[in-house]
Amino acid sequence: MRHVTSLKIGPVGFRIGCDWRAPIADLAELYRDYPKPDDGIPDFNVHLFAARPWRRIIRPSVHIAGDFVIPDAAPLPLAMGVLAAEMGMNLQMALGQRRYLLLHASAAERDGKALLMTGVSGAGKSTLAALLMARGWRLMGDEFALVDPATGLIHGFPRLISLKNEAVPVVRAALPKARFGAVMEGTPKGTLRHLVPDARAIAAMAEPAVPALILFPRFGFEAAERPVLPSETFVRLTQASTNYVALGERGFDALTDLVRTVPARAIDYPDTGTAMRQVERLWSAL
């Protein structure tokens, strides 16, 4: 591919090749403080390409591929090249990750202990993780948390934080000095803007943490909390994992250990201020 960059997020190295210069330049700038893959060897490749040579120039649209591919994935306009790269990296993780049990969850660390938050799109995983980062927590990731079956520890995956719609101004107000990517309107998830994790999140991204609390947040409801039994947590986390089945018994052991040892709560919240108070209170009660 004509244009290439490589980077490491948490324990995973990526090489991203692209037919166009602009997405790689934008990506290199947003990920400028991230390390390179160990020994220069990536775990996964992402390719962003034009379906036909002339489509590099005429109505350019970015197709996403790599080591692992979803057939018929819809292309994105060139202005959303960074989003295409992020989706490409997520796709490699979702389809190809075998070393860790992958949970579709955001994670933040304090005092060596990790808080995991999982839920459907729009539940507030990314927003709450970004706001916790603004309050001094170490961001471990807004999309994937990696459970090491050998140790039970959580490894972070602090890629660019993907803020959607009303979360964009809320997080911008909480982090006025943070670095943000371009505003992308009309994406498959509405208006989207990437936030660069802070220096601490990047510097400490290789440090795992002991899982201490699992939250299932829901945005847009009256404030409420309830404990979640291990069996329900198990079912919800298998649904939130893309590689539970592929890991076989290692995945079963990692997940049963997690749900038996870590308390879980469902929290409903009407606004982010309420959610922050709920999280801090539940955390301090551990």
Add this chain to the structure above:
Amino acid sequence: MIAYRAASPATLRIVPLDALTLIYHRASGITHIVDAPVPEILEALVEPLSVDALLAHLSEQFDLPDADAMALAVRLDELVDAGLVERL
């Protein structure tokens, strides 16, 4: 007389949680999430038993107000299909 026996303990990882029990079936790689009386049935079937003998055994151990051999046979057939129980 048809007898039933639980799959070899070496093929099962049984983890009781709260109300439910998780069973990882090594032979198929499938995780089963089961409620009572499945764990109790698997425990009883370490020795081959007929449906009637199993029902008698479960009735001794537990208060079964609606003990029904036909219903138990249907449950056992489901467990045979899942590979958790063998039909001998």
